[in-house]
Amino acid sequence: MSQLVLPCHSNHRGELGAGQLLKWMDTAACLSAERHAGCPCVTASMDDIYFEHTISVGQVVNIKAKVNRAFNSSMEVGIQVSHEELCSGRRWSTCKAFATFVAQGQGDAKVKLKPLSPQTEEEKIEHSIAAERRRMRLAHKDTLKDLLARCPQPETREGSAVVPAAETRVESVELVLPPHANHQGNAFGGQIMAWMENVATIAASRLCRAHPTLSAIEMFHFRGPSHVGDRVLLKAIVNNAFKNSMEVGVCAEAYGQEPAPSRRHINSAFMTFVVLDEQGRPRALPRLQPEPQDGERRYREASARQKIRLDRKYIVSCRQSEVPLSVPWDQSNKVYLSYNNVSALKTLVAKANWVLAREQEKVRMYTLEEDQFLSFRMEITVRITAAQAFSLLSDPRRRHEWDGHYATAELVQQVDEDDAIYHVVSRTPSPENKPQDFVILASRRKPCDKGDPYVVAFRSVTLPTHPPTNTFTRSETLCSGFCIWPETEETSKVAYYNQATPAYLNYVTTNIAGLSSNFYATFVACEKFLLKNKDEDELILRLRDL
Numbered sequence: 053m054s055q056l057v058l059p060c061h062s063n064h065r066g067e068l069g070a071g072q073l074l075k076w077m078d079t080a081a082c083l084s085a086e087r088h089a090g091c092p093c094v095t096a097s098m099d100d101i102y103f104e105h106t107i108s109v110g111q112v113v114n115i116k117a118k119v120n121r122a123f124n125s126s127m128e129v130g131i132q133v134s135h136e137e138l139c140s141g142r143r144w145s146t147c148k149a150f151a152t153f154v155a156q157g158q159g160d161a162k163v164k165l166k167p168l169s170p171q172t173e174e175e176k177i178e179h180s181i182a183a184e185r186r187r188m189r190l191a192h193k194d195t196l197k198d199l200l201a202r203c204p205q206p207e208t209r210e211g212s213a214v215v216p217a218a219e220t221r222v223e224s225v226e227l228v229l230p231p232h233a234n235h236q237g238n239a240f241g242g243q244i245m246a247w248m249e250n251v252a253t254i255a256a257s258r259l260c261r262a263h264p265t266l267s268a269i270e271m272f273h274f275r276g277p278s279h280v281g282d283r284v285l286l287k288a289i290v291n292n293a294f295k296n297s298m299e300v301g302v303c304a305e306a307y308g309q310e311p312a313p314s315r316r317h318i319n320s321a322f323m324t325f326v327v328l329d330e331q332g333r334p335r336a337l338p339r340l341q342p343e344p345q346d347g348e349r350r351y352r353e354a355s356a357r358q359k360i361r362l363d364r365k366y367i368v369s370c371r372q373s374e375v376p377l378s379v380p381w382d383q384s385n386k387v388y389l390s391y392n393n394v395s396a397l398k399t400l401v402a403k404a405n406w407v408l409a410r411e412q413e414k415v416r417m418y419t420l421e422e423d424q425f426l427s428f429r430m431e432i433t434v435r436i437t438a439a440q441a442f443s444l445l446s447d448p449r450r451r452h453e454w455d456g457h458y459a460t461a462e463l464v465q466q467v468d469e470d471d472a473i474y475h476v477v478s479r480t481p482s483p484e485n486k487p488q489d490f491v492i493l494a495s496r497r498k499p500c501d502k503g504d505p506y507v508v509a510f511r512s513v514t515l516p517t518h519p520p521t522n523t524f525t526r527s528e529t530l531c532s533g534f535c536i537w538p539e540t541e542e543t544s545k546v547a548y549y550n551q552a553t554p555a556y557l558n559y560v561t562t563n564i565a566g567l568s569s570n571f572y573a574t575f576v577a578c579e580k581f582l583l584k585n586k587d588e589d590e591l592i593l594r595l596r597d598l
C-alpha cells in the first residue's frame with residue numbers, strides 16, 4: 053500500500069499522525085490476512101511497535117504486509133513501513149510490526165486455515181520464528197503479571213516541577229459510524245488504535261505542555277469487537293514520567309444504545325512519548341505526582357514495564373550478531389532470552405547456503421560461511437523416533453556419554469518446563485591448558501505443527517552465582533543445538549548446529565580440511581547412544597503419557 057501524506061493526514065506540525073499510520077498498517081495487514089484466509093478476518097493483537105522517524109506532508113508511505121505463518125484460525129502478519137521523499141528518492145525505514153489476525157467463519161464455527169508454504173530463505177526464517185513469537189505473545193499477559201508482582205518500588209526522581217496526574221486525565225467518546233467499520237460492521241482495529249493514540253497524545257501534551265512524539269506502543273490485544281452504532285469511551289492518563297519519556301495508558305470501552313448499557317472493555321494500551329527539541333534531542337520532562345491507590349499502582353507498573361520494554365527491545369529486536377555472546381540472566385528477561393535462543397537456532401537452520409563439506413559413511417558435515425561467522429552442522433539418520441531422540445538429546449547431563457568433548461554438566465536452575473541453565477565443563481583444553489567451562493541456557497521446543505522439527509537450543513548466559521574462576525577458561529556459545537525431524541515412522545534425521553566461536557574454530561577447520569575425523573567418531577557415538585537408550589526412554593515416555 054502506497055499513500056501520499058496529505059495535510060488532512062497530518063497534525064499541526066505537518067507530520068503524519070501516528071493514528072493515521074496505524075489505520076493504514078492495520079488495513080494493509082487485514083488485506084493480506086484475508087487474501088490468505090479467503091474470508092473476513094479481525095485483528096487479535098499487535099506486538100510492540102517502535103517508531104524510528106516522523107513522516108512529513110508530501111512524503112510517500114509504503115507499507116508491505118505478508119502472512120508469515122497460519123496457525124489454526126489465526127495468522128501472523130509481518131508489516132514493514134518505509135517512507136520516501138519523492139524529489140530526492142531518499143527512503144527511510146519507519147517501523148515494523150507483527151499483527152495477529154483471526155479468520156471469522158460462518159456462525160460460531162472455528163475456521164481451520166490452510167497452511168502456508170514458505171519459499172525463500174527469508175520466508176522460511178519468518179515462518180519458523182513466527183511459532184516462537186506466538187508462544188511469547190500468548191504468554192505475554194502472564195509474563196507481565198508475574199514480573200509486575202515482583203517489581204520493586206521505583207526511586208523518586210529529582211527535579212522541581214511536579215504535575216499532578218489528574219491534570220493529564222482525558223475522557224472522550226466516539227460513535228462507531230459505517231466509515232469506521234469493516235465489511236462485517238465491526239470497527240477496524242486500526243480505527244480503535246487511532247482513537248486511542250489521539251487521547252493518549254492529549255494526555256501527554258497536558259504533562260509536558262508541548263507537542264509530544266509517540267515513540268513506542270506496547271504489545272496489546274483486542275479483547276472484543278465493537279460494532280457500528282456502539283459508543284467507544286476512551287480514557288487516558290499519564291502513568292509515569294521518566295527523565296526523557298513518559299508512559300500514557302489508555303483504556304477503551306464500548307457500549308450500545310440500550311437504556312442501561314453495560315460497558316465492554318475492548319482494549320488497553322500503553323504508549324511511550326518523548327518531547328523533542330529543535331535539534332531532535334529528547335527534552336527533560338516534569339515529574340508526575342500520581343493519584344493515590346490506582347494511580348500509585350500504575351506509576352509502579354509503568355516503571356516495571358519500562359524495564360521489560362528495554363530488556364525486550366535489546367534481546368528480541370537486536371540482530372543476532374549485535375547481541376553480545378553472554379546476556380546476563382535475570383528472571384525478568386527469561387521469556388525473551390528463551391525466544392532469542394530458539395529463534396537464533398531456527399534462523400541458522402533456515403539459511404539457504406549451507407554446503408556439504410565432508411561426508412563419511414552416514415555422517416554429513418555442512419558449513420555455512422557468512423560475513424562474520426563460520427557455522428557447521430552435522431547430520432545423521434538414526435533408527436529412532438524424533439520424540440525419543442529429542443528426549444535423549446535435550447538433557448546436557450547425558451552428553452558426556454557420547455561426546456568426548458563434554459566432561460560434566462550440572463543443572464544450575466530449572467527455569468520452567470522448557471528452559472534450564474547448566475554449568476558445563478568441557479574436556480577440550482584452552483590455549484592456557486585449562487579445561488573450558490560454559491554457563492548455558494538450554495531451551496527445548498516440541499513441534500508447533502506437522503513439518504516442524506524438535507528443537508534444543510543452547511546459548512551462553514551470565515549468572516552472578518557462577519562467575520568465571522581460575523580453574524577453568526570461561527568460554528561462550530552464541531548459538532548451537534539440535535534439530536530433529538521425523539523421516540519415517542521409525543527413523544529421524546538428527547542434526548547438530550554450531551555457530552563457531554573461537555573456541556570451536558580449530559575443531560571445525562581441521563575436520564573440514566580432512567585433518568581429523570573427530571566429527572565422524574562423535575556422531576557415530578551419538579547414534580550408538582541413541583540406539584542403546586531408546587527402549588529405556590520409550591518406557592519413560594509411555595509412563596509419562598499414562
Ligand code: COA
Pocket residue numbers: 093094095096097123124125126127152154189190234238239240241242272273274275276277278
Ligand atoms: N494474541 C494473538 N493471538 C491470540 C490472542 C492474542 N492475545 N488471543 C487469542 N489469540 C488467537 C488464539 O491463539 C487462537 O489462534 P489459533 O486458532 O490459530 O490457535 C485464536 O486467536 C482464537 O482463539 P480463541 O481462544 O478461540 O478465541 P478468543 O475467544 O480468544 O477470541 C478474538 C479471539 C481475537 C477473535 C476475540 O478476542 C475478538 O473478537 N477480539 C476483537 C477483534 C476485533 O474486533 N478487532 C478489531 C476490529 S477488526
Ligand code: ADP
Pocket residue numbers: 221222287288289290291300301302303319320321346350
Ligand atoms: P491498569 O489500570 O491495570 O493499567 P486498565 O486496563 O484498567 O489497566 O487501564 C489501562 C490504562 O488506561 C491505565 O493504566 C490508565 O493509564 C488508563 N485509564 C484507566 N482508567 C482510566 C480513567 N478512569 N481515566 C483516565 N485514564 C484511565
